[in-house]
Structures are given as structure tokens and as C-alpha cells.
Amino acid sequence: MQTLKHFLVFLFCTTVLVNLATAQVKDTLLKPIDTVQVQKTPLVIEKLGPKSKIDTVKSNYINPGKVAGRKAIIRSLIVPGWGQLYNIQLLKDGYGERAGKSHVLQKAYTIGKIGAIYGGFGALTFAYVDARKNYKIFLKELQYRFDNNAPFDPNGPFGERYSDAGITNGKNTYKRNSQIVIFSYGLLYLANVLDAYIAARLHFFNVDDNLAFNLSPCLQNTTLYGSNYVPSIKFALTF
Template sequence: MYKYFLISFLLFNVFTVKAQVMDTTGKKNEVPPVIQARRDSMKANPIPKSKVKVYYPDSNHSPRKAVMHSLMVPGWGQAYNRKWWKVPAIYAGLGLLGWAYVFNVNYFNEATAVSRYRQQGVAPNPGDPYYQTYIDYQPYTTTAINDAIIGARRNRDMSAFGFVGVWAIQMVDAYIDAKYKHSYDMNDKLSIKVKPGLINTPIYAGSFNNSIIPGLKITFTLN
């Protein structure tokens, strides 16, 4: 009898101790309410990602039309491509080259007329078209005047070629922009800048050829 009582007592104590052992597995996986609230807030309001601006092809945009517009009127193709900022640059370049051409044509005609008078050994009469020019050129030698004629002819030709070149460049630029809009994707990593500029020329005849030549600077940027 005592033996059975002792066994029953031991079994009762074992089950009691086992029942009192804490189950920490559930508590270890629990998240504090403050942290859980932050997680829920981040899921509900995620941080927006920056989007790269992409231009998709426009099949209705005609490269041929852009070229024809620029052929007829400078800058019209750029306006057709919605590149409005290029139009003032184009007209600035053409305007400077046109002014340089007219200036050098007049300069060439004046120097040529004075040189012809000196070769003939006569002077123009008062009231003649180049009378005052002949008087103004008297301090200069015939060699200096001939050098001035050569410089004016060179600058005149370069101005004419530059004018035609700018016209052709703006046609090519209009075609490229239209082609990209028509057939390719573009992003903001490619840019082109066109700026007018001035180039100093060497001095060949004193103050006669101390002139400048208009130029055009084109810069492509890849970021």
C-alpha cells in the first residue's frame, strides 16, 4: 500500500512541474505593437521610385516633312519637332553669317575700286561713288590694299559657305530629331546644344584684315 502511494505521489509531482513550464515559442515570434504599426504603415504608403522620362515612337511624325520644312524655311523643321529653343540659335547663326557676307562684299568692292584707280593712275572725281573711299584709302600702300582684297574675298567666301552649311546642318538636325520621334525611344540622357560664336582671323594687312569670322558650335552630351 505504501509503495502504491509513493508512486502516485511522484507521478503527480512530475505532471505538475511539466504543466508549469512556460511556453516561450509563441512569445518569441510576437512583434511589439509599435514596430508592427510601422511595418503596416510602410506597406500601405511605399516610397515612390523616381521614373525616367521616356519618349515613345510616334509613327505619325514624318522625318521627310521635317526636312522639307527646314529646306523651305530655316527653323520650321525644328518647330515641327517641337524643339522651339533651337529656332533662335539657327537664326542667330544665319544672321551673323549673312551680315559678315554683306560686310565683306562691300569691303571687297571698295578695295577693288581703289586698287583699279591706282593701277590706272587716275583719281575719281568728286561725286563719284568711290570718291570718299579713295580719299580714306590714301594713307595705305597699294600692297596693303591688294592684301585687303584677298582677305575680303576669303572672308566673303567663308561667310557664304558657312551660311549654306548652317542651313544644311539645321536640315540634318530636323531630320534626326524627327527620325528619333518616329522610330526610336529617347530618354533625357542625350542632349544637343547649338551656340553661335566668333573666330579671330590672322592679320595680313594691318588693320584691314583684323576681322572675325562667325562660327557655330555644336555640342552633344551623353550623361
């Protein structure tokens, strides 16, 4: 009887344990294990107001005066006077007519500058040819005197009028004159470029007649004459 009792208790405990294990297995199967954990980052939504606009394309400002000046320089470097002709064409681009005035005088003035440029080159060319011609004459006379040990060349244009020192000074003078003419060529060429550039840049400046000035008395803060304020005149220029 005692043995049966112990057997029934063991059977009851075994049944309870089996039921608990079965319930645990069923609960494990119903809940799948998530082996991959995805880190979720919060999504930030930027609220843009009506005045907040994203400008993906930033337009760069182009200075028309700077562009025109560069073009005038390039043209003047290639052909003297070409930059001045380009400045005449600028009068028809809309900026030249912004004041509502005629540009006949300005065009005539620019054409006059072109004539002065080529007139200057022509005068310098004439001076250079004359200087080289006289230089060769003096040089030929001097070479004849030294080569033949003679006081002068009987077939030359000088005769006995000039000594050897005078012939040498004349030769050096005309040589120096030709060098000055070459230097003047460079100066005139540079002046042509600068004139075209400055005129092209000034073309885009506001040069209307809205110019005014005002004079008014005021007190200026200073330590002169033992006083902190000195009466003065204020000059204001508006353009």
C-alpha cells in the first residue's frame, strides 16, 4: 500500500513536469527569435517655410566692365586701335544709351584717338628712318677717315667742316635718337592699350548729370587750440 502511494505521487509529479515542459516548448515556438537587430535611426524631416528655398545652382556675378576691359586689352595688343573700335561698339549694347543721349561726339573723339595713334606711329617711323639714314652717313665718313688715315672723305657730304670728334658725336647722336624712337614705339603701344582698357571700364560707370554737393557748418572733435570742438564746414558730394 505504501509502495502504491509512492508510485502515484511520482506519477503525478512526472505528469506535471511533462506538462510544464510541453507548454514551455510551445511558447518558444510561438515566439521566433530575432537574431538580426536593425538599428533604427530617427528620420529628421526639415520643415521649410515659404521663404526657405534650396538654391542648388548658385549663379556667379559677372562684372560687365571687367569683361569689356579684358576684351579691349586683347584687341589692342593684337592690333593698335582695335580696342578703341570695340569701345565704339559698346555704345550700342544698351549701356551706352542708358542716359538717353547721343554719342556722336564720343564716337568722333574715339575715332580721333585712333587717328592719333596711327599718326604717332607714322611720325615715329619717319623719325626712325631719318635717324638711321644720318647715322649711316656719319658712320661711313668716320670709317673712311680711319681706314684711309685721311682728314675727310672727298666724296662725302661733310668735307672739312667736321673734325673726327664732331663726326663721332654726330654718329652717336643719331644712334641715340633711333633708340629713343624705338622706346617711344613701346610707350605709344602701351598708351593705346591703357586707353582702350580705361575707356571700356568707364563705359559701365554711371556718368549721368545727377551730381550735387552740399555745404553745411559743423563742429569737429579735436584737441587743437585747447578745445575739444572746432567749428568747420562739412562738404557732401552726391553722384
